[in-house]
Amino acid sequence: MRTWQLNAYNIDDLKIEDKPVPKIVNQSDVLIQMKSASLNFRDLIMIDGGYGPTGGDIPFVPISDGSGIVIETGDSVTKFKKGDIVTIPFFQDWDSGDIGQNTYLSALGGLVDGVMRDYIVYSENKIVKAPDKWNCNEASTLPCAALTAWRTIVTEGKISNKSTVLVQGLGGVSIFAIQIAKLFNANVIATTSSNKRVELAKKFGADYVINYNEDKEWWKKVQNITDRKGVDIVVEVGGSETLEQSIKSSKVGAVIGIIGVLSGGIANLPIGRVIFKASRLIGITCGNQEELQSMVNKFNESDVRPIIDSTFSFDSLPDALKYMKTGKHLGKIVIDFDKV
16 A cells, blocks of 8 residues: 655655555454545644654654545444544544643654555544545544644633634634634634735634734734623634734633744743733643544534645645645645545
């Protein structure tokens, strides 16, 4: 079977290897023919060796997020049948509850081989059925980006129809955050970089959109929109140049989910304001399998579809990664294993 393997910490050292097709060993195993993968910036960091020893030893199979079709099941499997579209949780050892001390060791695409291979065997208890109406390309976007948004605004943010959510930018996590927030009939304020993207954010479901290149102190506009009350939940992906404004945008007791560091990883923290507002700054590292299932159940009640920017063939993985590195995409970049 085709298997992408990283032989040195560089995109150009990705090579396709021919490996044996894995076999079902345990009665609870499921053999999956992988059909799609989707990319995250974390994949670039892994491939560049940015996580050091915790990122995995060379060689390994890259990319964490993927989806495929069940083609064979063990004798005791009851949750899945042949033909089911399934997705694989980002963490193999985080079933429910809060993240554990060593949970990160079970993340795919590093210490644990990732999804860029034609076939994978997992226990039926370590995979999740895709939303009923979604295809494999769509389902591949769930494990990291969608679940990170879900854990931020649902698990930690306790979202309701009375909530106001602030979402930064239109990356994969942020778009999913808009879509998920609207499933709970919450109000959404989004920030983005251009008037063209303002219209797109509204199309995705945002109620109010701020062009942060025109409104440099966009927190003031957020406060005006909320009648000086501030927002309940912040999807904080910007990092050093946005955190202070996020805190200023929030209400007393707000949840600020720290997800990304797009503008830098070291921020000045206004400690007095954080104390005054009783801000809850929470680092978000994806989510668990129980949350993934809950999210799928919610999507099954809706017509939501992921926003896919582009699809690449299996053989074009390096090109897809280099494209992601440019930051020009809007939504998810998908690898379609069947694309020629």
